Amino acid sequence: MKKYxxxxxxxxxxxxxxxxxxxxxxxxxxxxxxxxxQQTIVTEPVTLKKGFLRAGTLMNxxxxxxxxxxxxxxxxxxxxxxxxxxxxxxAFQYGISDRLEVEFATEYMNSxxxxxxxxxxxxxxxxxxxxxxxxxxxxxxxxxxxxxQIVPENRHRVSVTGNISVGIxxxxxxxxxxxxAEKYDLPVxxxxxxxxxxxxxxxxxxxxxxTGSVNYxxxxxxxxxxxxxDIVEKEFKPGNIIETSVGINxxxxxxxxxxxxxxxxxxxxxxxxxxxxPLMPLTWAVSYRPGLVFQVKKFRLGESVTIPVKGKxxxxxxLYVVMVQYVF
Amino acid sequence: xxINSYILAILFILPAHFVYSQPELNKRDKYTLLTMPYNMRPxxxxxxxxxxxxxxxxxxxxxxxxxxxxxxxxxxxxxxSVYHYYYVDLKYGLTDFIELGAQTNYIRHGVRxxxxxxxxxxxxxxxxxxxxxxxxVKGFGDILISATARLPIQYKWxxxxxxxxxxxxxxxxxxxxxxxxxxxxxxxxxxxxxxHYKYTNGFGVPVYLLASQAKFTLRKYSxxxxxxxxxxxxxxxxxxxxxxxxxxxxxxxxxxxxxxLSDEWDVNLSIHYQATGWFxxxxxxxYRKTSGGWTxxxxxxxxxxxxxxxxxxxxxxxxxxxxxxVCQNAGFPIKGKNAxxxxxxxxxxxxxxxxxxx
Numbered sequence: 001m002k003k004y005x006x007x008x009x010x011x012x013x014x015x016x017x018x019x020x021x022x023x024x025x026x027x028x029x030x031x032x033x034x035x036x037x038q039q040t041i042v043t044e045p046v047t048l049k050k051g052f053l054r055a056g057t058l059m060n061x062x063x064x065x066x067x068x069x070x071x072x073x074x075x076x077x078x079x080x081x082x083x084x085x086x087x088x089x090x091a092f093q094y095g096i097s098d099r100l101e102v103e104f105a106t107e108y109m110n111s112x113x114x115x116x117x118x119x120x121x122x123x124x125x126x127x128x129x130x131x132x133x134x135x136x137x138x139x140x141x142x143x144x145x146x147x148x149q150i151v152p153e154n155r156h157r158v159s160v161t162g163n164i165s166v167g168i169x170x171x172x173x174x175x176x177x178x179x180x181a182e183k184y185d186l187p188v189x190x191x192x193x194x195x196x197x198x199x200x201x202x203x204x205x206x207x208x209x210x211t212g213s214v215n216y217x218x219x220x221x222x223x224x225x226x227x228x229x230d231i232v233e234k235e236f237k238p239g240n241i242i243e244t245s246v247g248i249n250x251x252x253x254x255x256x257x258x259x260x261x262x263x264x265x266x267x268x269x270x271x272x273x274x275x276x277x278p279l280m281p282l283t284w285a286v287s288y289r290p291g292l293v294f295q296v297k298k299f300r301l302g303e304s305v306t307i308p309v310k311g312k313x314x315x316x317x318x319l320y321v322v323m324v325q326y327v328f
Numbered sequence: 329x330x331i332n333s334y335i336l337a338i339l340f341i342l343p344a345h346f347v348y349s350q351p352e353l354n355k356r357d358k359y360t361l362l363t364m365p366y367n368m369r370p371x372x373x374x375x376x377x378x379x380x381x382x383x384x385x386x387x388x389x390x391x392x393x394x395x396x397x398x399x400x401x402x403x404x405x406x407x408x409s410v411y412h413y414y415y416v417d418l419k420y421g422l423t424d425f426i427e428l429g430a431q432t433n434y435i436r437h438g439v440r441x442x443x444x445x446x447x448x449x450x451x452x453x454x455x456x457x458x459x460x461x462x463x464x465v466k467g468f469g470d471i472l473i474s475a476t477a478r479l480p481i482q483y484k485w486x487x488x489x490x491x492x493x494x495x496x497x498x499x500x501x502x503x504x505x506x507x508x509x510x511x512x513x514x515x516x517x518x519x520x521x522x523x524h525y526k527y528t529n530g531f532g533v534p535v536y537l538l539a540s541q542a543k544f545t546l547r548k549y550s551x552x553x554x555x556x557x558x559x560x561x562x563x564x565x566x567x568x569x570x571x572x573x574x575x576x577x578x579x580x581x582x583x584x585x586x587x588x589l590s591d592e593w594d595v596n597l598s599i600h601y602q603a604t605g606w607f608x609x610x611x612x613x614x615y616r617k618t619s620g621g622w623t624x625x626x627x628x629x630x631x632x633x634x635x636x637x638x639x640x641x642x643x644x645x646x647x648x649x650x651x652x653x654v655c656q657n658a659g660f661p662i663k664g665k666n667a668x669x670x671x672x673x674x675x676x677x678x679x680x681x682x683x684x685x686x
Binding site: 063065066076077078079080081082084112114115116117118119120121122123132133252253256292305317318320 | 386388390402403404405406407408409410412438440441442443444445446447448449460462464511520522524646648649652654673
């Protein structure tokens with residue numbers, strides 16, 4: 001054993017010398033700007049990096065078929081009105097710093113309501129056909145949003161991001177082009193300013209990301225015509241809204257993400273001329289939103305369906321969303 | 329001498345060991361089979377492969393074709409509607425050439441008719457009775473049990489298969505008791521009647537299915553054709569609900585009637601382009617025709633209307649992971665007769681695996 005003592009000694013010296021080299025040899029992967037622009041919704045930073053610009057559009061489509069009653073039961077709309085609503089939301093996000101992001105969004109609305117009913121008048125033994133044709137197209141409301149990483153995710157396992165947004169009523173709020181009580185153009189805007197604040201939290205355990213958010217929307221008062229026969233605008237105030245959501249996003253492969261979100265929204269009663277009105281009842285809804293998001297380099301394409309699960313005084317029809325985004 | 333014998337024996341055995349130790353090229357590597365591109369796949373699943381499809385179709389019925397093939401726009405009269413169609417299909421490869429399958433569906437569809445208002449006027453008042461009507465179809469469909477056999481050859485550029493199956497009337501098709509209601513009563517003779525008829529899904533009788541498929545591949549391009557025929561095994565008996573409105577309350581009674589389902593022909597022709605190993609893009613054309621059959625009304629048999637519909641479907645199939653694929657198609661009605669003509673989006677998640685193989 002003594003014969004090999006020097007060999008053991010040399011081995012020990014080599015081990016001591018080379019061990020730090022082995023340990024320090026593992027380096028953190030440095031992401032280039034091109035890598036960052038190609039990150040998916042799971043791996044991307046919560047807010048855009050400084051100097052980056054993201055432009056995107058969301059296309060929403062919904063048909064009016066069923067709704068949740070005030071007892072929470074899902075029922076068909078009884079009268080034969082065909083109603084469809086689609087909106088094209090255009091959003092631009094810019095990273096002011098690695099933690100601060102600003103976003104401006106506006107939308108183009110396209111709503112339609114059509115119906116045909118027959119009226120049999122016994123006294124004159126005649127039939128009258130009543131045609132209802134309404135459309136609402138044009139620029140809707142706009143939003144300005146600021147997001148800031150309060151607890152940045154590069155230092156902590158869980159990130160917390162705060163956001164404040166202002167809703168600007170840029171859309172037409174009153175019925176226009178009134179030809180008759182049945183034929184006119186629908187409003188495309190809400191007619192009141194909003195102020196919203198919220199928190200968004202996220203953690204990434206690759207290939208998953210877990211998200212949670214809470215948001216409160218305060219509705220300011222506004223003035224608008226609720227019926228086509230209204231001569232003057234009425235003062236109104238929609239109920240304030242609280243929204244919460246939890247989500248799990250999963251990387252199916254390196255460039256496809258399966259997103260899942262459960263959302264709860266509660267809206268208080270609204271008033272017209274300081275009186276509660278059946279036109280703006282208390283509403284709440286629980287919905288599930290599965291989606292697929294494809295990341296092809298800097299280009300992102302996503303589709304999702306918001307499925308209302310439970311609710312009160314809200315539409316019960318799925319909302320289809322197609323998303324296209326590009327990072328410059 | 330004894331040692332020499334042992335050495336000789338070892339030298340004799342070892343080469344054999346080396347020769348046979350080379351593993352056989354594993355043709356049944358499950359990841360290779362699971363990620364097999366469409367243009368290299370046979371018409372049936374592989375031996376031991378389980379394939380589960382879960383699909384959702386959202387259809388918007390904004391127009392229909394009348395008996396002369398003229399398109400009628402339903403959204404203009406407010407009688408357009410939507411379908412929510414859910415679909416599950418399970419396939420198992422008994423061998424590389426025989427596949428067993430089972431499928432069913434769930435549908436939810438409400439069709440509104442044009443509302444009618446009846447106005448009677450007297451010297452003192454005008455009475456208005458408005459009638460709204462909705463026909464709702466909701467529930468699980470029958471379960472189709474099928475078996476498919478394909479040519480016992482390795483797929484290279486041509487394949488042919490034949491399928492036989494039967495829809496088991498598990499949905500027990502039967503009209504449910506309606507849920508009519510009287511609402512908005514403003515005066516004794518002014519109110520709204522909401523008629524709500526409820527139908528279930530399914531055929532109500534066993535229905536046979538016969539089908540054949542053929543597939544041709546030339547490099548990245550493939551052509552697939554499919555012919556399906558469905559015919560009822562026998563006449564069916566069901567009930568039809570009728571009602572009387574007495575003092576704003578409905579009294580229901582049912583009447584039995586017989587029916588014979590129409591025969592149905594379905595032809596599909598699709599052209600595929602395998603853009604990369606994980607992306608197959610294709611266009612499918614579908615021709616559907618029904619003929620024959622009758623339905624009994626008040627003791628008389630009336631022939632079912634013949635229907636026809638041609639639909640064009642741009643589609644894609646995307647391999648997400650070895651065991652997961654997503655298929656999506658959009659359907660555009662082109663031509664038809666006596667048929668609803670919905671535009672639809674159909675998304676299917678396809679899960680495949682070999683549960684009994686390592």
